[in-house]
Amino acid sequence: MSRHNYNEEKIIAKKKYIMEIAKEIFFKKGYENTSMNEIAKQAKMAKGTIYLYFSSKKDLFFSLVYEGLEILEKMIKNNIKSGEKGLDKILNMGRAYIQFYREYPDYYSFVIKYESEKADLDTNEPLVLNSYEKSEEIYDILKLLILKGIDDGSIREDIDINKTSMLLWLQTIGVVQQYELRKKLYENWDEKFPSSSILDFYIDFMEKSLKK
Amino acid sequence: MSRHNYNEEKIIAKKKYIMEIAKEIFFKKGYENTSMNEIAKQAKMAKGTIYLYFSSKKDLFFSLVYEGLEILEKMIKNNIKSGEKGLDKILNMGRAYIQFYREYPDYYSFVIKYESEKADLDTNEPLVLNSYEKSEEIYDILKLLILKGIDDGSIREDIDINKTSMLLWLQTIGVVQQYELRKKLYENWDEKFPSSSILDFYIDFMEKSLKK
Amino acid sequence: MSRHNYNEEKIIAKKKYIMEIAKEIFFKKGYENTSMNEIAKQAKMAKGTIYLYFSSKKDLFFSLVYEGLEILEKMIKNNIKSGEKGLDKILNMGRAYIQFYREYPDYYSFVIKYESEKADLDTNEPLVLNSYEKSEEIYDILKLLILKGIDDGSIREDIDINKTSMLLWLQTIGVVQQYELRKKLYENWDEKFPSSSILDFYIDFMEKSLKK
Amino acid sequence: MSRHNYNEEKIIAKKKYIMEIAKEIFFKKGYENTSMNEIAKQAKMAKGTIYLYFSSKKDLFFSLVYEGLEILEKMIKNNIKSGEKGLDKILNMGRAYIQFYREYPDYYSFVIKYESEKADLDTNEPLVLNSYEKSEEIYDILKLLILKGIDDGSIREDIDINKTSMLLWLQTIGVVQQYELRKKLYENWDEKFPSSSILDFYIDFMEKSLKK
DNA sequence: TATGAATGAGTCTTCATTCAT
């Protein structure tokens, strides 16, 4: 292994280390209320050092977002392997998103924050591009699965494929996000709130509206 | 009309004027990126003057939120008057929310911003309380309408009322919010994106999953 | 009575009224932490109205100071009437100052605040002049009383009259002020502190150092 | 010397430098009328830089107060070493306070400002606590010295120890403060005023009232 | 005489980023 690679590895390791520290703080306090000062202190590094590895606070944050997107993508691709019929695969896709939310609440929060602001971001940022491509890819998968579902008789034929795929996409993300929002709110209010099982119920609900 | 009322009217008019100016800037730049300085400048007023009418930046913003909530409430209550069966009324309720989003995109954005942060807000703030109560009220209406729908035979009987009402609530808000997010994103990318009609499609979709 | 006088009386009454309101607030919150806004509100007047009667916040405050000085002067002049010998009169003068502090803690606080800042005040202010003259007058009385005391044999002869009179003056004001300061401090700390009787003890102490 | 110590020294030096600048301005203009802006400008630093060394304006000011208290404490402890009898030591203690006032008029002004406001300060502040403890310590010394004086026959026996110690304490601080106040006032008025020697006279006066 | 809305300079404090070492 060349010296160059050796150094590159060290750099990547350091980046991972910083990201690990930052992940916790960003998750706990949110983007705006996290200062580079605190990250540096927690990481026992000089503030300037962080800037050797990340060009800005945004860059550091979006690297975490990107990592989150990768995890999500992997989970989705993995989940749609199982299930035979198109409908099963679609439901598994929804389950994958819910699973991501449950298992990686920190990464989930970054992805959502990113999603809600990326419309205002600089179009030249490669991270926006990447995320956009990932979204498209997932969306295309969804479309194919609906087609397959109609073909194998697991999904009704009277639906518009384009609209349905888009709607399912919007709906799933939306339901999970709203659940997260309400959950925090109701917790504060010490009130009863349907447990996380409502998300499973959502999958049932989806099934009912799609199946033949 | 007494002199006192005359002055009060003038004060209310000025508040409205400031809110009008602030509404545009908040809408364009978001809460954090809007400074009182800019609002004052746009309103051709001294900074201090604004503080005569609103005790803080938060107060000014939440006044807009509250106004938005009032509009939304009115639209929902108005819309569910029409329709005979429970299912019709539920669909009209969803339509009201979409209509609010379409007709008052600015107010909509404040309400959403508020909703996504109210979990972190001070519970003692009367505005949080008010909004909370409004939400509960709307949610209760939804529950009653489902009951009515089951009763009058317009809605299937095999659903859990509590879960369904909560899910419809999360889902509708979620779909609209995700639509808004994606729309802005795709617009930037000059791509084709299912027009706003997808929201109408959502209502159809909802109908299918509820009706007997 | 001429119309002019009638109006003047009304003006004086209004000034008194405003001063009464302001006295309480200044006493409770201190000069810096009292705003004209609050005074106006408490007095159920418009802010501008106060400026018809007092040219500034300072003017209003110093009018209270001046009133305090008048009360103090009257008490001193009254007290030194009683007592036969020079020493008795001097002690009564000290007692008058302590009595002023005890009976008019609010006016006392204004006088002290004024005294500690008048060195930095504009020399052209007539109020500084007045106070200065009052101080001189009192100081002269003190000097005469010492002379009389030496003459009638109630006070030792081995003291320097100028220095002693000045010292008694500084000392009495100083002791009372420090007592007030410490008292508040110790109260906060819930500790035992020699009661106000220490001020009477001070008079005894003074007597011992002066008498033949 | 390690690198670490080297940096720490530099930081301390910078703190001292800022305090030196601030000391002058605070002394000249008082706490309220001194702005961080001006301190930064005088120190030829960016405003933010000062906040690297002091967490707030209060912190900066109280650091000066604390330094003053340390100097005063040292002077008192040093002065009471000399003198044989209890009375001599007490007089030297008074002289120490006067010396502090004469040699460090700036620090003296901070200490007095602090003393006059500490009753209103937050009891949780460690600086208030420290100062309180210092005061108590000095006061205890005074009490012991009076006891010693009575014991060794240099002080009269007919005095109440508690009251006397408290009174001497109040009196000394009071006299010096009043002297400072009057001095500034009379200076402005270009009048003759007993020179600083009146403070020495105060010590004589004290001696006379205490000795057997 | 009375009003009270309007002013705007001034306050302390924060923090992402840079750069000399």
Add this chain to the structure above:
DNA sequence: AATGAATGAAGACTCATTCAT
């Protein structure tokens, strides 16, 4: 590669005073 001191623009908010009505 690493440091961390320095920057300085920007933020929300206050308040004595004025002046048109």
